[in-house]
Amino acid sequence: MLAIQKHYVQWLENKDGNETLHQALWLSESNHVPPARIVLVDDKTTADDAYRLACEGTSLLWRGDFHNARQLLQALKRRIERTNERAEQRKMKKAANKSAESSASITESLGIPNLFHQQRQIQAQRARILSRLLLELDANYVSQLRRAPDVSAACTAAFGQLDKSIDESCVLSFRDLQGALGAAQWREKGVPIDSLGVSIFPHYGVFAPTRHEYVQLLLDAPLPAVHDVAYDIGTGTGLLAIILAQRGVNQVIATDLNPRALACASENFTRLQLPNVQLQQADLYPTDAPLANLIVCNPPWLPAKPSSPLEYAVYDTNSTMLRGFLQGAKSHLAKQGEVWLILSDLAEHLQLRTREELLGWFADSGLKVKYRFDTKPKHGRSQDNTDPLFVARSSEVTSLWCLEAA
Numbered sequence: 001m002l003a004i005q006k007h008y009v010q011w012l013e014n015k016d017g018n019e020t021l022h023q024a025l026w027l028s029e030s031n032h033v034p035p036a037r038i039v040l041v042d043d044k045t046t047a048d049d050a051y052r053l054a055c056e057g058t059s060l061l062w063r064g065d066f067h068n069a070r071q072l073l074q075a076l077k078r079r080i081e082r083t084n085e086r087a088e089q090r091k092m093k094k095a096a097n098k099s100a101e102s103s104a105s106i107t108e109s110l111g112i113p114n115l116f117h118q119q120r121q122i123q124a125q126r127a128r129i130l131s132r133l134l135l136e137l138d139a140n141y142v143s144q145l146r147r148a149p150d151v152s153a154a155c156t157a158a159f160g161q162l163d164k165s166i167d168e169s170c171v172l173s174f175r176d177l178q179g180a181l182g183a184a185q186w187r188e189k190g191v192p193i194d195s196l197g198v199s200i201f202p203h204y205g206v207f208a209p210t211r212h213e214y215v216q217l218l219l220d221a222p223l224p225a226v227h228d229v230a231y232d233i234g235t236g237t238g239l240l241a242i243i244l245a246q247r248g249v250n251q252v253i254a255t256d257l258n259p260r261a262l263a264c265a266s267e268n269f270t271r272l273q274l275p276n277v278q279l280q281q282a283d284l285y286p287t288d289a290p291l292a293n294l295i296v297c298n299p300p301w302l303p304a305k306p307s308s309p310l311e312y313a314v315y316d317t318n319s320t321m322l323r324g325f326l327q328g329a330k331s332h333l334a335k336q337g338e339v340w341l342i343l344s345d346l347a348e349h350l351q352l353r354t355r356e357e358l359l360g361w362f363a364d365s366g367l368k369v370k371y372r373f374d375t376k377p378k379h380g381r382s383q384d385n386t387d388p389l390f391v392a393r394s395s396e397v398t399s400l401w402c403l404e405a406a
């Protein structure tokens with residue numbers, strides 16, 4: 001059952017000539033505030049009108065055919081892209097008029113960190129506009145729309161059960177619903193981790209290991225001579241704990257703050273029959289645990305504020321988790337224990353952190369580098385040369401930093 005604080009949305013609806021006030025529970029994964037203004041839209045609403053209303057801050061409750069809502073969302077995306085492209089061209093033209101610089105050098109002159117923050121703002125604005133297309137589901141997550149698929153299992157898995165005793169319907173963004181449907185597919189099919197010969201089944205809202213080049217780093221790194229106890233800090237789906245258990249660590253203790261991650265990891269451990277892996281909900285380190293011969297962690301790698309709960313696996317305000325992890329490591333290590341930190345250097349290419357800073361944090365935590373293994377990410381974004389941050393993304397290296405007590 002949903003244990004979050006309840007918020008409601010209201011709108012006027014005309015039925016048989018009578019306009020009545022309707023109310024429904026508001027569900028928002030991104031913690032968006034309940035929309036103040038909702039109008040009803042359907043198959044007759046043009047994409048241009050929908051776009052204009054959404055840009056003005058009006059939310060659109062869909063009453064047409066389910067599949068047409070999907071088409072409308074695509075049409076909104078195209079309009080956002082066109083608007084952004086035009087804005088970009090105007091900016092370039094204006095700057096080019098002022099100086100003889102080329103577009104590329106103008107982009108450069110903006111400064112990479114500014115470009116990164118600007119891109120995030122554009123993404124956030126895009127998400128806000130798209131999330132204004134809403135739909136209503138009943139207390140069993142059933143949609144009354146024409147040609148609506150059965151979304152009830154996917155929504156229950158993603159958002160928890162609604163309070164059926166009150167029989168209240170809910171309103172959510174079509175995008176959040178798509179997220180829940182996508183997650184349900186991943187959860188059913190799994191993500192094959194070829195180098196490990198297993199599939200991992202991510203849950204909604206849990207970091208899915210789709211970029212898993214770093215798995216090979218964990219398979220290649222020599223285990224410490226004594227490897228009775230290991231911790232996996234911020235376990236997510238449980239992937240790193242599974243690697244350690246499969247490599248023969250006797251006892252693995254995995255932690256995460258996110259309850260969805262704990263449920264997900266637990267399911268993956270059970271599926272793979274790994275009784276020697278234990279789970280704890282903890283802010284970083286487990287309590288009442290023996291000292292570790294090995295501590296692994298793949299923290300969120302970009303020091304910036306997450307803008308939704310789904311971003312907590314990627315963004316870490318002021319590198320709080322990374323620094324907290326490093327500061328606590330030495331006191332949890334057994335003699336001759338090792339820390340394996342998995343970290344992308346994208347933050348360095350985006351000039352959000354320097355290598356010296358990172359090395360300084362190691363030293364301040366009483367740790368020194370024993371060795372480092374590197375890998376180049378192969379995911380789509382690192383190869384997309386139309387991405388304004390391509391130079392930074394294509395230079396990214398993910399490393400396994402093996403650290404030991406200094």
Ligand SMILES: C[S@@+](CC[C@H](N)C(=O)[O-])C[C@H]1O[C@@H](n2cnc3c(N)ncnc32)[C@H](O)[C@@H]1O
Nearest residue numbers: 207234235236256257258283284298299300313
């Ligand atoms: C990049 S994901 C890595 C997940 C997994 N270890 C993997 O490699 O696929 C980072 C994880 O750290 C978790 N996390 C963030 N802050 C945490 C904290 N203070 N304590 C424990 N876990 C945390 C997040 O919930 C997320 O599951």
